Amino acid sequence: MTSEKAIKADAVIIGAGPVGLFAIFQLGLLDIKCHVVDILDKPGGQCTELYPEKPIYDIPGFPEISGQELSDNLMQQAAPFSPVFHFGNMLESVDRRADGRFLLQTDRGVFFDTRVIVIAAGGGSFQPKRPPYRGIEGYEGHSVFYAVRQMEKFRDKKILIAGGGDSALDWALNLQPIAKKISLLHRREEFRANMDSVGKMRALVETGKLDFHIGQLKSLNGDGKYLSSVTALGRDGADIEIDCDTLLPFFGLTMKLGPIAGWGLNLNQNLVYVDTEKFQTSEAGIFAIGDINSYPGKLKLILSGFHEAALMAQAAFRLLHPDERLVFQYTTSSSKLQKKLGVL
Amino acid sequence: MPKITFIEPGGKSRTVTGQSGQTVMEVALKNDIPGIPGECGGACSCATCHVYVGKGWTDKVGQADEAEEDMLDFAFGVRDNSRLSCQIRVTDELDGLTVQIPEQQF
Ligand SMILES: Cc1cc2nc3c(=O)[nH]c(=O)nc-3n(C[C@H](O)[C@H](O)[C@H](O)COP(=O)(O)OP(=O)(O)OC[C@H]3O[C@@H](n4cnc5c(N)ncnc54)[C@H](O)[C@@H]3O)c2cc1C
Ligand code: FES
Numbered sequence: 041m042t043s044e045k046a047i048k049a050d051a052v053i054i055g056a057g058p059v060g061l062f063a064i065f066q067l068g069l070l071d072i073k074c075h076v077v078d079i080l081d082k083p084g085g086q087c088t089e090l091y092p093e094k095p096i097y098d099i100p101g102f103p104e105i106s107g108q109e110l111s112d113n114l115m116q117q118a119a120p121f122s123p124v125f126h127f128g129n130m131l132e133s134v135d136r137r138a139d140g141r142f143l144l145q146t147d148r149g150v151f152f153d154t155r156v157i158v159i160a161a162g163g164g165s166f167q168p169k170r171p172p173y174r175g176i177e178g179y180e181g182h183s184v185f186y187a188v189r190q191m192e193k194f195r196d197k198k199i200l201i202a203g204g205g206d207s208a209l210d211w212a213l214n215l216q217p218i219a220k221k222i223s224l225l226h227r228r229e230e231f232r233a234n235m236d237s238v239g240k241m242r243a244l245v246e247t248g249k250l251d252f253h254i255g256q257l258k259s260l261n262g263d264g265k266y267l268s269s270v271t272a273l274g275r276d277g278a279d280i281e282i283d284c285d286t287l288l289p290f291f292g293l294t295m296k297l298g299p300i301a302g303w304g305l306n307l308n309q310n311l312v313y314v315d316t317e318k319f320q321t322s323e324a325g326i327f328a329i330g331d332i333n334s335y336p337g338k339l340k341l342i343l344s345g346f347h348e349a350a351l352m353a354q355a356a357f358r359l360l361h362p363d364e365r366l367v368f369q370y371t372t373s374s375s376k377l378q379k380k381l382g383v384l
Numbered sequence: 385m386p387k388i389t390f391i392e393p394g395g396k397s398r399t400v401t402g403q404s405g406q407t408v409m410e411v412a413l414k415n416d417i418p419g420i421p422g423e424c425g426g427a428c429s430c431a432t433c434h435v436y437v438g439k440g441w442t443d444k445v446g447q448a449d450e451a452e453e454d455m456l457d458f459a460f461g462v463r464d465n466s467r468l469s470c471q472i473r474v475t476d477e478l479d480g481l482t483v484q485i486p487e488q489q490f
Contacts, residue, residue, distance in 0.1 A: 090424045163423070172460055172488035204457045227462055232454035256462060292458035294432060294490045295423060 046151035049075045051356060052144055053123075053158040054131045054300075057085020059330030059345030060160030061114035066353035068121030069377055072156070072360065076123050077146060079130040079165040084111030086331075087342075089166055089293065100343060110342070120382045126150055130165055132299045134326070142325065148189075156356045159312060159321070159328040160345075163295040171202075171257050171289050175264060183267040184260075184287045188215070196220045200270055200282050202257055203290035204228070209237040211288060216250055223251040223282050225272050255280050260287070300332075308334060318355035319348045325359060327352045386479040390417045391438075393487045402474040408483060409433040409470035419485040426470035431458040432489045433469040438482030445472055445481070461486055 051067055053060045056078035064074045082088060087096075087107035095104045105113075129146035134157065136142055144152040168186035170176060176184060188194065188211055195218045201208050204226035216222045224241065231238045244250035255272035258279065262268045270287055272280045297310045306313040306322035311334035314321055321328050329352050330345035338344070357366055371377045378384035388411055389399040402411035412420040412433075424430035428451055437445050442465050448456060452471045456462050469483065 090429050091427045094427055169458070169460075169490035172490070227457060228453075230453075232457055256460070291460065291490070292431065294430070 046143060046153040047075060049073070049152050049154040050360060051075070051156040051158060052077065052131075052142075052152045052154045053160055054078075055085060055160035055162055055165075055330070055332070056080070056083040056125065056127070057160060057162045057330060058087055058110060058114055058342050059162070059349060060085070060158070061111070061118055062346050063158050063160055063329060063349040063352065064118040064121055064123045065114075066349045067158075067356060068118065068123075069371070069380060070353055070357040070366070071380070072353070072356060073121065074123045074158075075126060075152060075154075077126045077129050077131045077150075079128065079167070081127045083115055083125070083127075084108065085162050087111050096342070098341065098343065120380065130298065134303045136323070140325070155325060155360055157326045158352065158356070159300065159326065159332055160330045160349075161297075161300055161328075162331040164297040164300070164310070164332075165295070166293040167296045167298065168289075169291040169294050171291065173257070173260055176260060178264045179260060179262065179267060179287070182265045183262065183285055184289070186289065188288070191215065191218065194219060194286065197286040198284045199223070199286045199288065200225060200284035201288045201290065202226070204231045204233065205290060205292065206233045206237065208288075208290040209233045209241055211290070212250065213237060213240055213244075216244060221251075221283070222249075223253060223284060225253045225255055225257065225270075225282065227256050227275075228254060251282075253280050253282060257289070317351065319352040320355060327356065386474050386476055386481070388474070388478070389438075389480075389482040390420075391482060391484040392419065393485060397482075402478075404473075404475055406474050407470045408435065408472040408474060408481075409468075411474060412469060417485070419489065420469060421489060422470055424470075428452055428455050428468060428471055431455050431468060434459040434462075434486050434489055435467060435469045435483040436463060436486065437465045437467055437472075438484065441478075441481050441483075444477055459486075460488065460490070 050072045051074050053074050053076045056076050088111045092108040129148050132147050133145045141155050194215050198221040199219045200223045201212045202225045212224050245252045255274040258273040259271045270282045274280045312321050312328040314328050314333045316335050319327050319329050329348040331340050385401045388402050391397040400415040409422045421432045423432045452468050
C-alpha cells in the first residue's frame, strides 16, 4: 500500500474507552492532535458498553458517577482539542516505515500515517459473539454476517436473523423490504428491545411479511460456505428447518484482543508490556495505556489509566519535538493552557 | 462453607469451596475454573457466565429475574435450567450445588 491516501496524524489512539478519551486531553494540552479509532460506534469502552447505568465510586473528585456520565464528561473535556473519531473501525495492521513513522490500516480501509501510536485497547476490541458451531468460520463472509455494512448486499436474499435484542429487530425491520424472505429466530416470546420495534415486527408477522420462530440455533446446513437452511431447536424440543441463504446472528459483543496480538509487541497473557516512565511498549513510538498494559504493580483501574495517559503524553511530546523544551504548567494558572482549552 | 461442583463440558468435574455472599461466578473465577470468563464482572451485562444448574438444584437456586432472563438472550444453548452464575449468590443452603459449564460461552 502507498501512503498517499493515508491521513497524516501526530498521534493515533486505538480505543475510545475512558483512558483513550483522557489521552486526547493530555496530548491536546501539549498541542498533539489525535485521531481516535474504535470498533464500537460510540465512545466509552467498557464503561458505556458494559455498565452505562452503574455507579463508579472511585473516580477522584466524583463520589459517584455512572459509566455513561463519565464517558460524556471525558468527551466534553476532550472537545476543545477537536479529536477526529473513526468509529466502527477496527485497527488491523501497523507497519513501521523506513523513516520511523507508522502506517496504520483499519478493516474499513482507513489509513493513517503517524509518528505516535497510543494503544488504549482495554480488554481488547468488542467483537460480535459467534455462535459455537463447528464450521461456522467457513460460512462467515459468504452467508453468515455479524453486521450489515451495505444493505444492498442483502437484496433478494433469504435472510434468517437470530437474536432478540435491538440489533436483531432493527435489522429485521430494515432488511425486510429488500429481502426475498425474512425470518426471525428468538428463544422466547418476549424481547428485550425497543417497544416500538417489537410492535412493528409483530405487525409484519401478522401480515405474513416476516416469519417468526421461537427456538435456538442448532445447526447450519450447506456446503461449508453457502447456507441452504438452518436447523433450529424449537421450544417443544422438535427441530425446525428454516429455509435461508443468509444468517445474521446478533448475540451481543465480547472482548477479544484481536489484531494487536500480531503487531510484534512484547505481550504476556494478552497484555502489552510497558515501562512506567513513558508507558512505551517494546517498540519506540508505540505506547500502551489503560487496561491493555502490564507492568509491576499494575492496577486495572480507570484512575491508573488516567495517570498513565499524562506521563505517556510527556514522552510522546519529547519524541515528536526532541529539541523543544517542555515547560511544566498548571491548567489553573497557565494562560497558554487556558487558551488551548478555550476558556480564556 | 458451601461446596460447589463445576462440571466441564467434557465431563471433568471439580469441587471447590465457596463463601456465603460470593456469587457462583466469583467462586469459579477465584478457583480458575475454565469456561466462565465473567467478562462484565458480574454486572449482568455480558452473559459469559452462563451455567446449567444441576438436577435437583433448580428450585433451591431459584429462577432468573427479568434482567437476567433478558441477558440470557445473549447466551447460546439456553435451557430451562440455564442461569447466569454471577446472579446466583452462594448460601449455606447451596452446599453441594452442582453446575455444568456450557460447551462455549461465545
Ligand atoms: C462491570 C465493571 C465495573 C467496573 N467498575 C470499575 C470501577 O468502579 N472503577 C474503576 O476504576 N474501574 C472499573 N472497571 C474497569 C474499567 O471499566 C476499566 O479499567 C476501563 O474501562 C479501562 O479503560 P480503557 O480505556 O483502558 O479500555 P476499555 O474501556 O476496555 O476500552 C477499550 C476500547 O478499545 C477498543 N479497541 C480495542 N482494540 C481495538 C482495535 N484493534 N481497533 C479498534 N478498537 C479497538 C474497544 O472496542 C474498546 O472500546 C469496571 C469494569 C467492569 C466490566
Ligand atoms: S459476568 Fe457478565 S453477566 Fe455474569
